[in-house]
Each structure stands twice: as C-alpha cells, then as structure tokens.
Amino acid sequence: MNIHEYQAKELFSQFGISVPAGKAVQSADAFEEAIDSVGSGKIVVKSQIHAGGRGKGTFTTGYKGGVKVVDTKEEALEAANAMLGNTLVTHQTGPAGREVKTIYFTEASDIEKEYYLAILLDRDSSKPVIIASTEGGMDIEEVAEKTPEKITKVLIDPATGIMPHHKRAIAFGLGFSAKEQLKQLDKLLSGLYKFFWDKDCSMVEINPLITTPAGDIMALDAKVNFDSNALYRHPDIVTLRDLGEEDEKEVKASEYNLSYIALDGNIACLVNGAGLAMSTMDIIKHFGGNPANFLDVGGGANEEQVTEAFRIILSDPNVEGILVNIFGGIMSCKTIANGIIAAAKNVEMTVPLVVRLEGNEVAEGKQLLADSGLALTPADSLADAAQKIVELAKK
Numbered sequence: 001m002n003i004h005e006y007q008a009k010e011l012f013s014q015f016g017i018s019v020p021a022g023k024a025v026q027s028a029d030a031f032e033e034a035i036d037s038v039g040s041g042k043i044v045v046k047s048q049i050h051a052g053g054r055g056k057g058t059f060t061t062g063y064k065g066g067v068k069v070v071d072t073k074e075e076a077l078e079a080a081n082a083m084l085g086n087t088l089v090t091h092q093t094g095p096a097g098r099e100v101k102t103i104y105f106t107e108a109s110d111i112e113k114e115y116y117l118a119i120l121l122d123r124d125s126s127k128p129v130i131i132a133s134t135e136g137g138m139d140i141e142e143v144a145e146k147t148p149e150k151i152t153k154v155l156i157d158p159a160t161g162i163m164p165h166h167k168r169a170i171a172f173g174l175g176f177s178a179k180e181q182l183k184q185l186d187k188l189l190s191g192l193y194k195f196f197w198d199k200d201c202s203m204v205e206i207n208p209l210i211t212t213p214a215g216d217i218m219a220l221d222a223k224v225n226f227d228s229n230a231l232y233r234h235p236d237i238v239t240l241r242d243l244g245e246e247d248e249k250e251v252k253a254s255e256y257n258l259s260y261i262a263l264d265g266n267i268a269c270l271v272n273g274a275g276l277a278m279s280t281m282d283i284i285k286h287f288g289g290n291p292a293n294f295l296d297v298g299g300g301a302n303e304e305q306v307t308e309a310f311r312i313i314l315s316d317p318n319v320e321g322i323l324v325n326i327f328g329g330i331m332s333c334k335t336i337a338n339g340i341i342a343a344a345k346n347v348e349m350t351v352p353l354v355v356r357l358e359g360n361e362v363a364e365g366k367q368l369l370a371d372s373g374l375a376l377t378p379a380d381s382l383a384d385a386a387q388k389i390v391e392l393a394k395k
C-alpha cells in the first residue's frame with residue numbers, strides 16, 4: 001500500500017526525521033490560508049499523487065512541473081490552481097497520468113547538496129538494505145546503471161537492527177565527516193530504520209535528502225510503501241489509504257477477496273491459484289494473445305465471488321474474450337460452473353467465453369454448463385483453451 005508524500009512526512013516527523021513544515025489541502029478555497037500558514041518567503045507547491053517524477057512531469061493542460069518552487073503568494077496560488085483537478089503525467093504514471101486531488105505547500109529549503117537514501121527489502125539476502133547515493137534528485141535506476149560506484153549498499157541483519165558500523169559506512173559513502181552532521185545522520189538513520197521496521201514497510205525512499213548551507217540534514221521528498229500482508233497490524237496506517245489513487249477494478253476486487261491486477265491485453269483470465277494464473281497468462285502469450293488481467297479467485301471461491309469477478313473483467317473495455325481456467329482442488333468444479341451460470345444471469349456476457357475445468361467433480365461441472373444453454377466454448381486442455389480463446393478474440 002502506498003501513501004502520499006505529505007502523509008509520509010507526517011510519519012517521518014513522528015520518528016524524528018527532519019522535514020520542511022507544510023500543509024496539505026484538497027480545495028482551492030483553502031489555498032490562501034495554507035500558504036499563509038507555511039510562511040511568507042519562498043515556498044514549494046507540490047502535487048500529491050502516488051507516483052514519482054512529479055517535478056519533471058507535465059499536465060495534460062500543457063502546464064509544466066508538478067512541483068514548483070515560487071517566491072510569492074501570488075505565484076503559489078497560480079501554481080496550485082494550475083495543478084489541482086488536473087492530470088499530471090510523469091514517467092511513473094504512464095501516459096494516462098493521475099488527477100491531482102491534493103496540493104501540499106511546504107517551506108522551501110536552501111539546498112547545499114542533494115542525496116538519495118532508501119531502505120528496502122533485499123530479496124537475495126532476505127535482509128533490509130540501506131541504499132545511499134551522492135546523486136540525489138536523480139533516478140536511482142539510472143545512477144545504478146551509469147555510475148554504480150556512487151551507490152553505497154549496507155545490509156542490515158534483522159536480528160541486530162541498525163548498528164553504528166552501518167551508519168559509519170553510509171556516512172563514508174555520502175562523504176559526511178563534520179561532527180555535527182554525523183550526529184544528525186545518526187539520528188536520521190536510526191529514525192528511518194525504526195520507521196521501516198516498526199511499520200512493516202517494504203520501502204522508504206528519500207529523494208532528495210538534502211544538506212543545507214547551515215549544515216542541517218532534511219528529507220525534501222518521501223515515498224513509502226507498506227507490506228500489504230502486514231496491514232492488519234497497523235490500523236493507523238490503513239486509515240491513510242487513498243482509494244482514489246488505486247485502480248477502481250483492483251479496489252473492487254479486493255473488497256471481494258479476489259487478487260486482481262489489470263494488464264493491457266485483450267484476453268481476460270479467470271483462474272484459481274496464483275501459479276495457475278501465471279501459467280495461463282504464459283500460455284495465452286504463447287499462442288499469440290495478450291492477457292488483459294491477472295485474476296486469482298482463490299482456492300475456495302463462492303458463486304458471489306465468481307459473479308463479481310466476471311463483472312470486474314467485463315467492465316474493462318479492452319476485453320475481447322474470457323478464458324476461465326479452473327482446477328478443482330478444494331473447490332468443486334460445480335461451484336465454478338454454478339458461478340458462471342449465475343454470473344451470466346446477472347452480467348451480460350458481451351464477449352466470447354472459453355471454459356476449461358479439471359479436477360474435483362469435473363464431470364458434474366461440465367454437465368451443468370452443457371445443460372445451462374449458455375453460449376460458451378468448452379475446452380479440454382490448457383493449450384486447447386488458450387488456442388480457442390485467442391482465435392475467438394481475433395474475430
């Protein structure tokens with residue numbers, strides 16, 4: 001689960017990480033008061049969307065920059081009005097962009113140098129890894145590719161947590177040596193690691209982390225991702241979820257406990273089990289098709305879930321065919337057959353449907369479908385099913 005920059009910075013403050021003061025608002029009526037509360041000098045106007053690269057982004061209106069440093073209140077108002085309610089396209093949003101529904105006004109900081117700092121989970125070593133770089137404000141992927149020597153990586157043993165030698169390695173990598181700065185970096189790293197660990201984050205990223213001419217260290221940006229499997233432990237974090245930032249179909253699916261991920265192909269898949277869903281997508285590709293989604297109805301789906309799954313799939317205008325591929329293990333093939341029949345009563349099936357059932361009570365399931373009079377194409381093997389749906393979707 002992702003949160004907005006302004007929410008992440010509020011959490012940072014609670015963990016002793018310095019951030020510029022700021023105020024987030026959702027309506028233009030609140031702009032003036034928010035700007036006044038931030039200060040009278042230079043301020044920064046920041047679009048809040050769940051995607052990075054905002055500074056270099058462009059609005060579909062033609063307005064350039066989702067992050068603007070301005071000198072006066074008038075300029076701040078002008079920038080905020082150009083952002084709110086409009087769609088910002090960055091290299092992370094995809095061409096469709098994201099509508100900006102929140103504006104964050106913050107104090108502008110004097111920047112001496114920008115750095116990069118992140119903590120994430122290193123899946124090779126199964127340990128948290130701190131990644132730091134002197135190349136702040138840049139795309140870290142690009143830095144890793146072109147100048148990997150400018151990146152310091154420090155693995156943390158989860159049993160000990162962050163230790164003084166980890167912090168020394170980061171300080172050395174970033175070129176910090178002044179005593180006061182080392183003290184600040186020490187506090188920042190402790191706070192950031194505690195936040196990462198206590199809140200079950202999968203990633204925290206500060207880009208840029210800055211030093212000021214006065215020698216202070218501060219987080220100017222904040223990107224945080226929480227491990228969704230641990231959210232039950234953090235009701236306070238769940239309240240920060242912004243459903244408006246998530247794919248509507250994915251939100252709907254999560255309400256019904258379906259694992260759904262939208263993709264950009266034309267053949268929808270309805271499958272039980274993540275492994276089977278992956279191989280179904282592979283085989284569709286193998287026969288020249290393109291999956292429109294990943295959809296796992298789980299091992300014990302009921303009729304209501306199957307109906308909802310069809311509704312979600314069919315709400316995608318790109319879908320030109322549906323492949324149902326179910327292995328009845330825990331679930332009886334009869335349940336899925338009844339689900340398809342019920343769904344066909346409630347949702348209009350506007351595209352060809354190929355169904356492949358196998359496993360528990362398969363004969364009964366197939367019989368139910370055959371007796372239902374539904375216009376569907378049965379298939380016997382996965383290859384047969386994939387070929388049939390690719391063919392039908394073409395027509």
Ligand code: ADP
Nearest residue numbers: 052053054055067107108109137207208220221
């Ligand atoms: P994004 O990464 O989405 O482009 P950032 O918050 O990193 O958004 O802002 C882009 C750039 O704007 C930063 O790299 C920094 O140079 C500048 N910036 C952001 N916040 C401030 C601030 N409070 N004071 C001064 N400059 C800022």
Ligand code: MG
Nearest residue numbers: 052207208221
């Ligand atoms: Mg940034």
